[in-house]
Amino acid sequence: MPLRHDLLAWGRAHRYPHTLITPAFRDEALRALPQLPTETRWLPRGLGRSYGDSGLNADQLLVDATGLDRFIALDVASGVLECEAGMTLADILQLLETRAAQAGGSPVWFLPVSPGTKFVTVGGAIANDVHGKNHHRAGCFGSHVRSLKLLRSSGEVLDCSTTENAELFAATIAGLGLTGLILSAVIQLKAVPGLWLETEDVRYGHLDEFFSLSETSRADWEYDVAWLDCLASGAALGRGVFSRARHVAWPAGSTPPSVRPAWQPRFALPVDLPSLALSRLTVGSFNALLWHRAPATPKRRTVHYDGVFYPLDAIGQWNRLYGKRGFYQYQCVLPQSNAPAAVRALLQAIAASGEGSFLAVLKTFGARSSPGLLSFPMPGTTLALDFANRGPRTLALLTRLDSITHEAGGRIYPAKDGRVSAADFQQGYPQWQAFARHIDPRCSSSFWRRVSAPASS
Amino acid sequence: MPHPLQRVVIFGATSAIAIAVARQLAAENAQLFLVARNAERLDSVAADLRVRGAARVDMAVADLADTTRHAALVAEARISLQTIDGALIAHGTLPDQTQCERDAAVALQQISINFLSPASILTELAAVMAAQGSGRIGVIGSVAGDRGRMSNYVYGSAKGGLGVFVQGLRHRLGKQGVSVTLIKPGFVDTPMTAHIAKGGPLWATAEKVAADIVKAMRGGKATLYTPWFWAGIMATIRNVPDFIFGKTRL
Numbered sequence: 112m113p114l115r116h117d118l119l120a121w122g123r124a125h126r127y128p129h130t131l132i133t134p135a136f137r138d139e140a141l142r143a144l145p146q147l148p149t150e151t152r153w154l155p156r157g158l159g160r161s162y163g164d165s166g167l168n169a170d171q172l173l174v175d176a177t178g179l180d181r182f183i184a185l186d187v188a189s190g191v192l193e194c195e196a197g198m199t200l201a202d203i204l205q206l207l208e209t210r211a212a213q214a215g216g217s218p219v220w221f222l223p224v225s226p227g228t229k230f231v232t233v234g235g236a237i238a239n240d241v242h243g244k245n246h247h248r249a250g251c252f253g254s255h256v257r258s259l260k261l262l263r264s265s266g267e268v269l270d271c272s273t274t275e276n277a278e279l280f281a282a283t284i285a286g287l288g289l290t291g292l293i294l295s296a297v298i299q300l301k302a303v304p305g306l307w308l309e310t311e312d313v314r315y316g317h318l319d320e321f322f323s324l325s326e327t328s329r330a331d332w333e334y335d336v337a338w339l340d341c342l343a344s345g346a347a348l349g350r351g352v353f354s355r356a357r358h359v360a361w362p363a364g365s366t367p368p369s370v371r372p373a374w375q376p377r378f379a380l381p382v383d384l385p386s387l388a389l390s391r392l393t394v395g396s397f398n399a400l401l402w403h404r405a406p407a408t409p410k411r412r413t414v415h416y417d418g419v420f421y422p423l424d425a426i427g428q429w430n431r432l433y434g435k436r437g438f439y440q441y442q443c444v445l446p447q448s449n450a451p452a453a454v455r456a457l458l459q460a461i462a463a464s465g466e467g468s469f470l471a472v473l474k475t476f477g478a479r480s481s482p483g484l485l486s487f488p489m490p491g492t493t494l495a496l497d498f499a500n501r502g503p504r505t506l507a508l509l510t511r512l513d514s515i516t517h518e519a520g521g522r523i524y525p526a527k528d529g530r531v532s533a534a535d536f537q538q539g540y541p542q543w544q545a546f547a548r549h550i551d552p553r554c555s556s557s558f559w560r561r562v563s564a565p566a567s568s
Numbered sequence: 569m570p571h572p573l574q575r576v577v578i579f580g581a582t583s584a585i586a587i588a589v590a591r592q593l594a595a596e597n598a599q600l601f602l603v604a605r606n607a608e609r610l611d612s613v614a615a616d617l618r619v620r621g622a623a624r625v626d627m628a629v630a631d632l633a634d635t636t637r638h639a640a641l642v643a644e645a646r647i648s649l650q651t652i653d654g655a656l657i658a659h660g661t662l663p664d665q666t667q668c669e670r671d672a673a674v675a676l677q678q679i680s681i682n683f684l685s686p687a688s689i690l691t692e693l694a695a696v697m698a699a700q701g702s703g704r705i706g707v708i709g710s711v712a713g714d715r716g717r718m719s720n721y722v723y724g725s726a727k728g729g730l731g732v733f734v735q736g737l738r739h740r741l742g743k744q745g746v747s748v749t750l751i752k753p754g755f756v757d758t759p760m761t762a763h764i765a766k767g768g769p770l771w772a773t774a775e776k777v778a779a780d781i782v783k784a785m786r787g788g789k790a791t792l793y794t795p796w797f798w799a800g801i802m803a804t805i806r807n808v809p810d811f812i813f814g815k816t817r818l
Binding site (some may be wrong): 135136137138181182183184195206209210213405 | 583595606607612613615616619620621
């Protein structure tokens, strides 16, 4: 098998050679895995939307699951969907949109949880136990997985759910692909009044207001997230725009506008932009502009979900904005009691470093726990920011952020990470050794080799 | 008015291009009859198409190299669909050229599956559609059939022969209200080409190619190069003089 150098993670900061196999049918995967040479270590790959090295497996094999992209069954009465694991959330949404248009009487169904892009596979959503803007209500994706079929290296296919192979089920949700290849899953969809969203953007001037807005919004709004201007400091520290939304039907008596969601990106960045494109100046102006553009008094609108949930999906390969060296995303969660102080400390450290972040988001997680053993969320606040990769300088800043997170009792999100220390990972996920027992003996990843190494503190 | 393509039979229904065509038709609530060799894969493709909106999906498991079954398969499709609006012939194999050079039996077997088998099915289908006085047939050929090249002339000769067969069949059936389209895909990102690193403007997705195929069949087009720019590429390759072509290793 030829070594390939074009298999990257979304952040494009890690460049490792891999071999790749692409099973197009379940039986093909079933035959291929037991035949691998014993020294080969493999890892499933979906659409490559993890940012760092949790989806990479340097010098080893990736098993591309995107060929397993078939629906198996959809019960329109109960909203139970079964599909293969390479199915994308975009394909599911497109189907649900078609079905809603044809619905006569039967409920309108929607994804129970969706991350910030619809270009991820169901297998990837499970393996990272992704969350969305409704975490405070719905929890993680894994909470809506009724069962899954897991293929181990031995060729064995195991049915896993909370009642059957329950430990392996818990390890596979948020298991980063390390427990085997998910072949298919059964997902409980959510009934909604319609595919439209009522939205409101609230501009706020200081971090404290974010926490009070989160508190007051949760009863009436299913979705919320805040974009923040992470270059603002002093009295304006943490200022941003708080967005909230809820599903609605299009108001009776008027015709909804015709919307063409971006089922495919509308255009793609064909090349890496020069790294100057995202300098402190451009990022600073962009962030200030976004803040000032938001209306001072909140305005309600009814819009299609696509633009609200997946604003970046229209631009293919937007990750190339960060230039050849790629970027890192830092996402951590901080437990509730320490969150206000720790978020402040993180923002101060970032503002002081002068490292611009193009996108920074803040969101309050709820208390609904996931079955996933290594699931990232905990009750508290999550902060996510992008940093252009400027080498040691960037890594040093991220290490400073780690120590703030560590001290506050928080942890980082493996799906976004490509550099956290073994010590910080192991402190954040004390259940990591219990998880490790369920790893398929032939599976591995670059991330896992790093974070499971003996921790030096 | 474009042809409806509401009742369609697909031979080689588990190939990537066939699946993409079937998905598009299923989303338009078409009724489908699928033929392929592997029962388990066929089942999974059929289930997918039902969820995507196909009004009805029936299947037959068959090795299409066995031409003795073709008449019965077309009859089954006719019973299931009643009227056959459309037929897509999508089966075929991409052989190892060096094996074909070493072993005449392998070469003949490849020519058989890529030329004789579709020619046999087309003959059976032609009778049904001529009797109906309507229908659209799409046949997947290949740009490899446009000029013999050292790297895969055995496959190319089968597809080239099929191309001439389709041309003649189109000529004959055109007078009876039936249209036959020869489809020549370029580089398509499918399992058949999974070992090659993709990227660059020459590669197309199966979805894009499928959309072109459905449109060309509906419109009754004679020959479809998909994506379109392959028409230009192949015109150039066909017209390169032999004394230059002989120096290449294409």
